[in-house]
């Protein structure tokens with residue numbers, strides 16, 4: 001065991017504060033990682049505040065982890081000391097159910113081990129995330145990270161990246177497709193970059209007029225202010241595909257109305273409140289409403305390799321851990337450009 005510095009919440013209402021946790025002594029299958037950067041996902045906030053149901057406390061959030069390998073166990077050949085690696089939203093799964101066998105461990109029938117706010121495979125040892133200086137993870141759940149890209153801007157790929165890449169691939173978004181990305185935050189801005197790289201005609205649907213120039217600079221072809229009823233009307237029946245990344249209550253019916261016949265809206269945003277859907281939003285044009293959760297290990301590696309090949313990274317504001325509580329408040333105000341990333345060296349002081 002080694003005692004390491006981290007930041008934790010002790011319950012749903014107190015701010016993040018310094019906390020020490022034990023990391024296990026690396027076993028034969030493990031990789032011990034010196035965490036260099038960790039992204040701040042809106043899911044960290046939802047869970048720190050028990051917005052999705054009761055959380056496990058104390059909680060050390062963080063599932064967008066990049067760092068360097070400090071040591072590897074005797075049975076690990078894929079990684080060696082000094083390699084750049086990443087860890088995303090889960091650190092284990094049953095490995096035998098149909099989803100695990102298919103490489104879609106995020107849908108494990110026996111429940112994957114979330115990187116934090118969850119339990120190891122033994123279902124009793126709590127997991128602690130990346131707002132920390134070190135982590136020990138089974139090598140099957142560790143990703144290879146290219147030396148080519150700026151590391152601080154790679155961290156958000158481990159959740160925001162894979163969560164947007166996976167549905168674009170699953171729904172076969174391709175050259176010329178008219179797609180809309182709803183919400184330009186951490187997930188949304190990665191969705192824009194992937195959509196553009198896949199050759200789609202990309203529209204950003206945002207409730208923040210100030211984000212138009214940034215959306216265009218990221219490669220979006222159009223910007224639609226979702227509060228502008230007239231503009232929304234002009235886009236009725238326009239899109240093949242919509243990716244909804246909004247973190248708070250939003251009217252799905254308004255967006256479904258923008259889909260063509262057979263168009264699909266995929267939800268990745270996870271508002272803590274139920275959203276009513278009218279059957280008529282779907283029936284009239286045989287539309288579909290779907291959801292998607294992060295992505296499996298194989299696809300996450302594919303996404304990281306795609307990013308290295310296409311020079312895709314996240315737009316980030318790097319912060320020391322001491323600014324984490326202010327960062328949460330800014331995320332809640334949709335004032336993030338476009339992902340906060342913690343410089344984990346600040347946890348060592």
Ligand code: NAP
Nearest residue numbers: 042043183184185186187206207208247248269270293294
């Ligand atoms: P984020 O950076 O806060 O982005 C969310 C964006 O939604 C905001 O920037 C804003 O964009 C829009 N928005 C926020 N509040 C709104 C409101 N009241 N009305 C309309 N639009 C609003 O969050 P994120 O980290 O990208 O995460 C987004 C959501 O996805 C969260 O719920 C998170 O938990 C979830 N998530 C899901 C998965 C998954 O696997 N499915 C993975 C990661 C995260 P505009 O200013 O452009 O409107």
Ligand code: ZN
Nearest residue numbers: 041043159160
């Ligand atoms: Zn996340």
Ligand code: ZN
Nearest residue numbers: 094097100108
């Ligand atoms: Zn499984």
